[in-house]
Amino acid sequence: MKKGILKPNINLKLSLPPPDEVSKFLTRSGTFMDGDLLVNRYGVRTVSQSESEAPPPIKPTDNQLNLADIDAIKVIGKGSGGIVQLVQHKWTGQFFALKVVQMNIDANARKAIAQELKINQSSQCPYVVMCYQSFYDNGAISIILEYMDGGSFADLLRKVKTIPEPYLAAICKQVLKGLLYLHHEKHIIHRDLKPSNLLLNHRGEVKITDFGVSAIMASTSGQANTFIGTYNYMSPERIIGGRYGYKSDIWSLGLVLLECATGQFPYSPPQKDEGWVNVYELMEAVVEQPQPCAPSDQFSPEFCSFISSCVQKDPKDRLSANELMTHPFVNMYDDLHIDLSSYFTNSGSPLANLNI
Helix, strand or coil: CCCCCCHHHHHHHCCCCCHHHHCCCEEECCEEEECCEEEECCEEEECCHHHCCCCCCCCCCCCCCCHHHEEEEEEEEECCCEEEEEEEECCCCCEEEEEEEECCCCHHHHHHHHHHHHHHHHCCCCCECCEEEEEEECCEEEEEEECCCCCEHHHHHHHHCCCCHHHHHHHHHHHHHHHHHHHHHCCEECCCCCHHHEEECCCCCEEECCCCCCEECCCCCCCECCCCCCHHHCCHHHHCCCCECCHHHHHHHHHHHHHHHHCCCCCCCCCCCCCCCCHHHHHHHHHHCCCCCCCCCCCCHHHHHHHHHHCCCCHHHCCCHHHHCCCHHHHCCHHHCCCHHHHHHHCCCCCHHHCC
16 A cells, blocks of 8 residues: 555645634624625625625515524434434424534635535525524524435445346435535535435435535636545545535435445445544555446446446546436336335335325
8 A cells, every 4th residue: 555645735735824814704793704705693694795894684574484483392303513413394384404504613614615606595496405594593503495305325224235227226316316406506626525415305305415614616617626525436536636516416416325225335444344544545545546436246236337337436437417318227217107205215214104
């Protein structure tokens, strides 16, 4: 193993911003600000350049959700940045997911939250988890999200181990539609596509979530060079610290689908019982080992071809989300009328017994 090949670049990319960067995050009079983003106890909005010096306060409206009108039921998720609770609206009985992040966190994490709020504000797509409202109060950001009662694909895989190919085709079509929206309409690279960020519900819907590390591409080149996201599903061009674009998400999609199909992460450690010694060995394997593939004796030629189209090491050789929508695998099981609703429910999704 060539230790140290990757490590210097990785440490450089993960360094914290200088102190003057932190000053962009202002918390005064119960308000959280980042650039043109303004959040207080009544909600979130973006402010115009003319308002940026002294923007008028957000005021509540009669028909918007507020924290006083929801009851917490249980914690359904925990992470380094905060928790996700299942909550219920007092007057309508509707369930939501409430993500709560304490803002006594480092500058990178605060920036990630601001990034997530901006994307949530502007996203309207049936294949992306809906954000209804966000608030800043008592030192915490609270985000009211659409409740996906089936949990994540990480939850599902713990129960079913593998997902049959016909169901994967139906799942893949929905994820691709979500990526089409993010890449081509919103110019967003997700940068952290993985099983835990793909959520499902009892209606058979699959939606992309968690935009804390996403990049909004303002330039026409659609290239970024920051090093953020989950290492396991990170594309080779990102690992080596190069420039990357929307097709870095396509690499991640290929790994996720292959893991769902085979029941194991595509890159196996040298000693399977011991796991990877450290993250650098895993990342070195992604860069230097041959690209993974679907076993041709277990899966259709169409599925094998689809995976190959996603996990080409050179991003120029990968297909885009738009091109993958016309791949034979995506529609090859359409005449079977695949029922994802029944499949997710019968698979024992962790929260579906709430009958919402």
